[in-house]
Amino acid sequence: MSARVRTLARRASSAAYVLAYHAVQHRVSDPVLDRYALDISTFRQHLRFLKKRRKPIRLSELIDALSDRRAPDPRWCVLTFDDALQSQTTIAAEELAGAGFPWALAIPAGSIESRQPVWTYALRLLLLEHWQGPTIPHPTSGDVVMPTGRSERAQAIDAIVRWLRDTASGEQRARYVDGLRATFGAARFDDCVAADGRFMPAQWSAIRALAAGGVELLAHGFDHYPLNANLEPQFRHRETVDSKALIEQRTGVNVAGFVLPNGISDAKVRSEIQQAGYAACLTSQAMAVTGETDRFSIGRLDADCPLEILRLQLFWRG
Ligand SMILES: [Zn+2]
16 A cells, blocks of 8 residues: 555544435435435445444534534544435434434424425426426426426426525525415325325424434424525524424424535524524535534535445545
8 A cells, every 4th residue: 555545544534524315215216306315225335334434423422522622533423314204214214223323314394394395306206207288387487398308307497496496585485386386286296295205204203203212303494495695584584493493392302403404504594503592503515524613514425325435525535
């Protein structure tokens, strides 16, 4: 082994990380709708690798270290799961319990309460799989022609989702999503979501059971609205304050951490999260956690990837 490789290998084990997962499914086959999902065999590879090479800990242990300005153990890793999907409280939970790993579930409180999928999942599923008409409503320019090819359709839908995420106000987003649901037929859409299964939110009862078994609960917004400068104060309050209150009310568990929906934040977010009573905020920036890390800006590595990519991320970002 050359000196340079030895240095890199040492670096690979020289930093603590938080990993961000989404769905864990028995099968992953669709590059569009399953882009935020891991199949169970890849997930098992991750767990075996982490068991061998890392030391999975509770998020609270990491937050305590950062609060005390102690450098985290470089083998530490924290596993977080975003969006509180049914697949996480069933498939992923079982695998994690089998591995004996602590983990944290990031909950969009309103999605669990209303039994509605997070809006980005809902729009993609509805428009890509179930929308029949030749046109789709556009948030700004009336109706637009829906391309016939699947990948062209996916691109057109992505453009709408991006606009709603990055440019729309909370009001505009809510109006569009609610309008689309009503036009399609709310009950019919609920049936489609249930039959598909991939984007079904978990139930409060399942979340309570996990919490009782030691899984940490984090808030992940209320309606999973991005906390950007376009989000009106009443929506911001709902995302940060009401989400924590609702999760605590439904589970009886203190919610210490906030996970930014879509990893998006603006300058005000950190103080708002702090004022809402959280002890930490997790982003989607791929960064190691060190003794200098601000606990209101803890980076996470995207772990919805093959094991080789996860290994590379841990290696190169060390
Ligand atoms: Zn999310």
